[in-house]
Amino acid sequence: MLVLKRVVSVGGIIVPQCTSLSVSCFSASHCLNSPKRHSPYSSVDSERYSSLVKSVMSVRVSSQTPETLQAEDEHIYGPVVKAQTTSSGPKMRGPKTLHPFLNCEETLNLEEPESGQPVRIALNRGQGRSSVPSVTRILQQTLSPDQIFYLERWKKRMIAELGEEGFKQYSLNLFRQGKLFHSAVEEVLTSGTPQNRNLSETPEYPPDVQGYMESISHILEDVGAVRAIESTVQHNALNYLGVADCVARYRGVLCVIDWKTSEKPKPFLRNTYDNPIQVAAYAGALNNDANYKYQVENGLIVVAYKDGSPxxxxxxxxxxxxxYWKTWLVRLEEFTEQRSSHA
DNA sequence: GGATCCTTCTTCTTCTTC
Structure with missing residues (x-):
């Protein structure tokens, strides 16, 4: 049975998300090319029924909408300068074909030994890659109008509180902490297996990173068999690339892992916004990148907190x-359409 | 040497009651 879990707005299009997909879908790539067989919702005219679906599926109903909030903000902060929109043609309803998430055609060496140093393929933009867009850029340029609205509102509020310069410093500091945290995680993971990492001798992290590392120490204990770290993945057929944080086993399951720092608690997956799409995009690229001789079907998003809370x-x-791979394909296609309309 | 790239982050209602 299919269970409609929630409704996600993708570039202004309401996409019903389902669970309980047939597991057999992952063993044969042809299954991925015929989603209708598995999801009756994929044939729904999502534009036509979007408001209905939204109102039915929304558990919590707020009297405030982006529209009413915008009117209020305009009153307080002045008129909004709207970004130019590029959608001139008919709205896209989803990818025409679903490319396989897994690459089942190539001979894969699943028996590849997992010991040894993890792979780290550096990003080399010089080798004809300059025109290949990245996962981050694609996600940033295909944010939904709601996402753009809330992000802009947040930014305005922060600037009102901190000032332009204060906000700039605040943002730089968040990026700096994120980078330091990534380096520290990398250091721990390359220092050995969970068993022989010397956890009693706590390494001296920079003060800004100490809390984050404490926060995820219980998670790192379950991460082993690290295969790749900060490694470039490129989907040659779909023409995009990215740098995956980590490929390792979490509780025995091979995963693409993304490490995140956060100021706010993110106890649920839905609190992580586009992060799951990012992870699915990396996994799909890795599965279709000849540099990697194995497939990864699972993902993990690890959120760390500065105060050291779990x-x-x-x-x-x-x-x-x-x-999330399907959602990624929609975003990718939207980006490609944007790009061609600008060319 | 400088410029550019990929990342690093940032959003999710309100204030009604026990």
């Missing part, structure tokens, strides 16, 4: 990964 590990099952 971090969250959000598991992305292969079923969920496939759902």
């Amino acid at each position: 971090g969250h590990a959000h598991k992305l099952s292969s079923e969920l990964m496939l759902e």
Whole structure:
């Protein structure tokens, strides 16, 4: 049975998300090319029924909408300068074909030994890659109008509080902490297996990183068999690339892992916004990149907190990964359309 | 040497009651 879990707005299009997809979908790539067989919702005219679906599926109903909030903000902050929109043609309803998330055609060496140093393929933009867009850029340029609205509102409020310069420093500091945290995680993971990492001798992290590392120490204990770290993945057929944080086993399951720092608690997967799409995009690229001789179906988003409170590990099952992969394909196609209309 | 790239982050209603 299919269960309609929630409704996600993708570039202004309401996409019903389903669970309980057939597991057999992942063993044969042809299944991915015929989603209708598995999801009756994929044939729904989502534009026509979007408001209905939204009102039915929304558990919590707020009297405030982006529209009413915008009117209020305009009153307080002045008129909004709207970004130019590019959608001149008919609204896209989803990708015409679903490219396989897994690459089943190539001979894969699943028996590849997992010991040894993790792979780290550096990003080399010089080798004809300059025109290949990145996962981050694609996600940033295909944010939904709601996402753009809330992000802009947040930014305005922060600037009102901190001033332009204060906000700039605040943002730089968040980025700096994120980078330091990534380096520290990398250092721990390359220092050995969970068993022989010397956890009693706590390494001296920079003060800004100490709390984050404490926050995820219980999660790192379950991460082993690290295969790749900060490694470039490129989907040659779909023409995009990215740098995956980590590929390793979490509680025995091979995952693409993304490490995140956060100021706010993110106890649920839905609190991580586009992060699951990012992870699915990396996994799909890795699965279709000849540099990697194995396939990864699962994902993990690890959220760390500065005050050292227990971090969250959000598991992305292969079923969920496939759902987010489909969402990624929509975003990718939207980006490609944007690009061609600008050319 | 400088410029550019990929990342690093940032959003999710309100204030009604026990």
